[in-house]
Amino acid sequence: QVQLVESGGGLVQAGGSLRLSCAASGRTFSYYHMGWFRQAVGKEREFVAAISNGGRSTAYADSVMGRFTISRDNAKNTVYLQMNTLKSEDTAVYFCAGRPGFYGSPSKVAGDYGNWGQGTQVTVSS
Numbered sequence: 001q002v003q004l005v006e007s008g009g010g011l012v013q014a015g016g017s018l019r020l021s022c023a024a025s026g027r028t029f030s031y032y033h034m035g036w037f038r039q040a041v042g043k044e045r046e047f048v049a050a051i052s053n054g055g056r057s058t059a060y061a062d063s064v065m066g067r068f069t070i071s072r073d074n075a076k077n078t079v080y081l082q083m084n085t086l087k088s089e090d091t092a093v094y095f096c097a098g099r100p101g102f103y104g105s106p107s108k109v110a111g112d113y114g115n116w117g118q119g120t121q122v123t124v125s126s
Contacts, residue, residue: 009120
């Protein structure tokens with residue numbers, strides 16, 4: 001098990017950028033596929049981006065493709081989400097999630113992830 005703590009959220013104008021970080025505790029972070037999900041008020045949680053445990057494979061939601069970049073530093077037990085050209089519709093609470101010990105491409109399904117952070121609020125003003 002890893003404990004996940006997100007940071008980096010805040011208020012930004014449309015067109016701006018933010019970088020979210022998710023710090024993981026524990027020695028087994030490098031075995032985990034990691035994902036970012038978001039949930040806007042009144043909406044269901046949705047997939048944003050994911051990265052494989054080694055960092056070689058990534059996946060993105062169509063709505064963020066080309067604007068967001070997921071990356072990880074296993075030496076620092078941290079996964080990042082660089083968000084550029086932010087839009088008002090990106091406003092949501094962003095959650096980091098982990099899924100241990102699997103090979104292949106990272107999942108886009110929230111139910112496949114067993115470890116979750118508390119979330120960080122991102123608000124984009126238009």
